[in-house]
Amino acid sequence: MEAWLRTAINQxxxxxxxxxxxxxxxxxxxxxxxxxxxxxxxxxxxxxNMVGPFGGIIGATxxxxxxxxxxxxxxPLSLTVHFSAPIADGAFSVEAKAVRTNRSTQHWYVELIxxxxxxxxxxxxxxLRRDTWNQLDAIFPQVTPAADIDPMPSIPSAIWxxxxxxxxxxxxxxxxxxxxxxxxxxLWMRDQPARPLDFLSLSALCDAFFPRIFVRRPKPVPIGxxxxxxxxxxDAVQLAExxxxxxxxxxxxxxxxxxxxxxxxxxxxxxxxxxATTHQIVYFKE
Amino acid sequence: MEAWLRTAINQxxxxxxxxxxxxxxxxxxxxxxxxxxxxxxxxxxxxxNMVGPFGGIIGATxxxxxxxxxxxxxxPLSLTVHFSAPIADGAFSVEAKAVRTNRSTQHWYVELIxxxxxxxxxxxxxxLRRDTWNQLDAIFPQVTPAADIDPMPSIPSAIWxxxxxxxxxxxxxxxxxxxxxxxxxxLWMRDQPARPLDFLSLSALCDAFFPRIFVRRPKPVPIGxxxxxxxxxxDAVQLAExxxxxxxxxxxxxxxxxxxxxxxxxxxxxxxxxxATTHQIVYFKE
Numbered sequence: 001m002e003a004w005l006r007t008a009i010n011q012x013x014x015x016x017x018x019x020x021x022x023x024x025x026x027x028x029x030x031x032x033x034x035x036x037x038x039x040x041x042x043x044x045x046x047x048x049n050m051v052g053p054f055g056g057i058i059g060a061t062x063x064x065x066x067x068x069x070x071x072x073x074x075x076p077l078s079l080t081v082h083f084s085a086p087i088a089d090g091a092f093s094v095e096a097k098a099v100r101t102n103r104s105t106q107h108w109y110v111e112l113i114x115x116x117x118x119x120x121x122x123x124x125x126x127x128l129r130r131d132t133w134n135q136l137d138a139i140f141p142q143v144t145p146a147a148d149i150d151p152m153p154s155i156p157s158a159i160w161x162x163x164x165x166x167x168x169x170x171x172x173x174x175x176x177x178x179x180x181x182x183x184x185x186x187l188w189m190r191d192q193p194a195r196p197l198d199f200l201s202l203s204a205l206c207d208a209f210f211p212r213i214f215v216r217r218p219k220p221v222p223i224g225x226x227x228x229x230x231x232x233x234x235d236a237v238q239l240a241e242x243x244x245x246x247x248x249x250x251x252x253x254x255x256x257x258x259x260x261x262x263x264x265x266x267x268x269x270x271x272x273x274x275x276a277t278t279h280q281i282v283y284f285k286e
Numbered sequence: 287m288e289a290w291l292r293t294a295i296n297q298x299x300x301x302x303x304x305x306x307x308x309x310x311x312x313x314x315x316x317x318x319x320x321x322x323x324x325x326x327x328x329x330x331x332x333x334x335n336m337v338g339p340f341g342g343i344i345g346a347t348x349x350x351x352x353x354x355x356x357x358x359x360x361x362p363l364s365l366t367v368h369f370s371a372p373i374a375d376g377a378f379s380v381e382a383k384a385v386r387t388n389r390s391t392q393h394w395y396v397e398l399i400x401x402x403x404x405x406x407x408x409x410x411x412x413x414l415r416r417d418t419w420n421q422l423d424a425i426f427p428q429v430t431p432a433a434d435i436d437p438m439p440s441i442p443s444a445i446w447x448x449x450x451x452x453x454x455x456x457x458x459x460x461x462x463x464x465x466x467x468x469x470x471x472x473l474w475m476r477d478q479p480a481r482p483l484d485f486l487s488l489s490a491l492c493d494a495f496f497p498r499i500f501v502r503r504p505k506p507v508p509i510g511x512x513x514x515x516x517x518x519x520x521d522a523v524q525l526a527e528x529x530x531x532x533x534x535x536x537x538x539x540x541x542x543x544x545x546x547x548x549x550x551x552x553x554x555x556x557x558x559x560x561x562a563t564t565h566q567i568v569y570f571k572e
Contacts, residue, residue, distance in 0.1 A: 077567060084385060121409070134542055233543055264550075277540055
């Protein structure tokens with residue numbers, strides 16, 4: 001650097017900023033603020049699914065409306081998203097309101113509106129958390145490290161899959177195991193390109209597991225998540241500790257019946273902390 | 287019966303009705319209709335908890351507002367209840383609205399209001415269900431039949447416990463197992479007095495499991511469910527088949543950390559059908 005430039009910077013006459021391009025995830029969930037709790041957003045082609053956007057990006061967008069709300073108290077504890085109608089590619093508006101604010105918890109309701117109809121909505125609890133007695137009952141699976149597994153190629157018809165690195169240990173979709181009658185999958189996963197983990201990206205990762213029916217049956221059928229709930233077991237500091245290293249995901253179903261199945265998953269940090277548990281109810285045809 | 291009476295009945299001149307007293311559960315969740323989607327209700331002393339009413343009866347009351355709504359399409363598929371504030375003994379109002387109605391699913395939002403504040407709210411999916419490919423992945427536990435187990439005595443400080451027959455196979459609260467490091471309980475359960483199972487009573491049973499922290503730790507601490515979600519795997523016909531026989535419940539927690547733990551449960555019919563799966567996030571002190 002030339003001497004005059006260094007002097008000018010040191011004297012505060014010039015400031016140099018590096019314009020780091022936004023991560024595709026942050027671009028996809030970005031919201032433009034209007035009046036308090038009112039936002040505008042739009043779907044991202046990067047996270048397109050076969051029909052409409054990837055559900056996880058919609059959930060993260062709704063959660064983002066709460067995260068950015070000036071009245072927010074604490075960090076996300078639970079997120080329930082209802083996918084109430086197909087979402088068209090393009091613009092939408094979001095309206096968030098605090099239904100009830102307590103001393104250490106806050107309950108939220110947020111809607112995604114397209115064409116004057118509610119295309120998706122969510123309820124959220126945010127909470128101030130502090131250290132207490134703690135006990136992990138779930139078991140962290142001992143598996144092959146992510147570094148030793150090749151990532152799955154992305155699926156051209158589901159563009160959003162190119163936004164995630166998925167390294168399967170077991171339960172690859174479309175290959176039902178003859179040995180076990182199970183819908184379980186175990187995989188390492190992270191944003192692609194890598195991005196430090198936070199509540200927003202974790203909420204989307206919770207919906208990045210393939211529908212269990214694709215693991216359980218060789219024949220693909222039309223499906224759609226109807227509603228999903230995520231519980232966050234970690235606070236912001238624990239998520240920051242994970243950085244952009246892969247998280248371990250385990251997903252399974254309990255029952256497929258009369259057009260619907262449930263899907264439940266755990267997401268673990270590399271070092272064995274349970275970060276989130278998540279549940280969804282999924283429609284399937286035939 | 288005298289001949290003249292029989293003749294009068296046969297001719298439709300006289301109708302005899304038996305006034306069977308309402309079950310305490312139905313009295314507790316009863317709603318008085320106002321304008322469309324508007325109701326009045328009140329807490330029931332039979333289902334009182336240590337502070338305010340038993341959460342399961344609040345969830346069932348909110349679900350009842352949907353069940354009784356003239357615009358309802360199909361049967362409950364999912365129910366998420368937020369316990370947003372303490373509920374005082376006495377009167378409350380309920381407001382339910384269909385957020386979005388599709389061809390075979392409907393998404394609902396319903397609030398319980400006390401003192402012009404939202405004390406609890408819920409989101410519901412109702413759906414028309416039909417026979418499809420089906421597959422049960424969860425395993426029905428082989429346990430001692432309900433007839434061979436003594437019911438737990440009710441807990442005087444939690445009056446609602448007298449409204450349920452609970453027959454523990456394992457995981458009795460206050461007796462942490464030294465053999466297993468687990469928060470799991472297995473028990474037969476039903477309404478007391480017995481009542482035929484339906485979506486309403488099933489939704490309340492899903493919240494009748496003792497908090498897992500009472501099973502995991504010998505020392506009782508203040509707790510409160512913050513939010514819970516139930517998925518209904520059975521349709522109305524399958525629930526009716528169960529009648530008033532005991533259902534088998536299995537509950538466990540995955541993680542207790544920073545003031546909150548999760549609790550997940552399955553409810554099975556006597557014959558091994560999975561009727562519901564349920565998840566909640568619970569606050570605990572210390």
